[in-house]
Amino acid sequence: xxxxxxxxxxxxxxxxxxxxxxxxxxxxxxxxxxxxxxxxxxxxxxxxxxxxxxxxxxxxxxxxxxxxxxxxxxxxxxxxxxxxxxxxxxxxxxxxxxxxxxxxxxxxxxxxxxxxxxxxxxxxxxxxxxxxxxx
Amino acid sequence: xxxxxxxxxxxxxxxxxxxxxxxxxxxxxxxxxxxxxxxxxxxxxxxxxxxxxxxxxxxxxxxxxxxxxxxxxxxxxxxxxxxxxxxxxxxxxxxxxxxxxxxxxxxxxxxxxxxxxxxxxxxxxxxxxxxxxxxxxx
Numbered sequence: 209x210x211x212x213x214x215x216x217x218x219x220x221x222x223x224x225x226x227x228x229x230x231x232x233x234x235x236x237x238x239x240x241x242x243x244x245x246x247x248x249x250x251x252x253x254x255x256x257x258x259x260x261x262x263x264x265x266x267x268x269x270x271x272x273x274x275x276x277x278x279x280x281x282x283x284x285x286x287x288x289x290x291x292x293x294x295x296x297x298x299x300x301x302x303x304x305x306x307x308x309x310x311x312x313x314x315x316x317x318x319x320x321x322x323x324x325x326x327x328x329x330x331x332x333x334x335x336x337x338x339x340x341x342x343x
Numbered sequence: 344x345x346x347x348x349x350x351x352x353x354x355x356x357x358x359x360x361x362x363x364x365x366x367x368x369x370x371x372x373x374x375x376x377x378x379x380x381x382x383x384x385x386x387x388x389x390x391x392x393x394x395x396x397x398x399x400x401x402x403x404x405x406x407x408x409x410x411x412x413x414x415x416x417x418x419x420x421x422x423x424x425x426x427x428x429x430x431x432x433x434x435x436x437x438x439x440x441x442x443x444x445x446x447x448x449x450x451x452x453x454x455x456x457x458x459x460x461x462x463x464x465x466x467x468x469x470x471x472x473x474x475x476x477x478x479x480x481x
Binding site: 220221222223224225226229230233234236237240249251252253254255256257258279281282284285288289314315316317 | 354355356357358359360364368369371372375376385386387388389390391392393395415416417418420421424450451452
């Protein structure tokens with residue numbers, strides 16, 4: 209019997225040190241706001257700082273990780289501390305695919321960064337669809 | 344003879360679910376970019392989660408201030424998980440309770456009022472940065 213997935217967990221790189229981290233947070237937040245019934249999130253450091261409930265996040269939800277750089281903290285931490293992600297996305301790869309430049313500032317994103325936020329959010333949303341459909 | 348000051352590492356909350364996480368980050372960026380650009384640095388909290396050697400060394404070798412966005416205290420606990428106590432800890436909500444005329448809004452980023460509150464908070468945290476930087480003179 210197939211069990212239908214109801215919600216998808218999104219784990220965002222928080223990347224406080226790099227502009228791609230801010231891009232990642234904004235894009236993930238956009239998807240969470242646009243698809244509240246289908247997505248949930250967790251603050252990545254809670255895999256260490258939280259309790260059992262936080263550490264079982266990736267076993268409770270199929271998880272999409274979104275990383276801002278090639279250190280891939282979100283994917284690595286989720287797999288190490290919670291469970292293997294269903295999908296792992298990379299901001300540099302998404303920007304390259306869409307022919308977009310990486311943002312250059314850490315805060316106060318505006319119209320210049322809008323296309324990048326939308327492109328990343330669209331890719332996350334597509335990944336949510338694929339996970340919900342069981343791909 | 345010149346004295347070399349260490350950097351002060353400010354680590355904000357990583358959260359994207361509550362306004363005070365965004366306020367913690369905005370306060371950190373205000374310190375890094377405007378208030379104490381020569382003294383304050385940050386690193387990505389998730390780098391500590393995966394124990395990235397450079398990020399761990401930065402935290403272990405310099406004074407650390409954490410600014411948390413909720414009672415789960417991820418920033419503080421991430422430092423403690425490395426066997427170090429932060430030199431100073433803040434809860435971002437207290438910046439607001441001390442300045443109730445500046446109510447921040449927003450989740451991933453704060454609104455204009457939140458930016459004003461972050462500027463006030465950064466000025467307060469800067470006093471602690473100065474003490475830590477001075478105490479770490481070599």
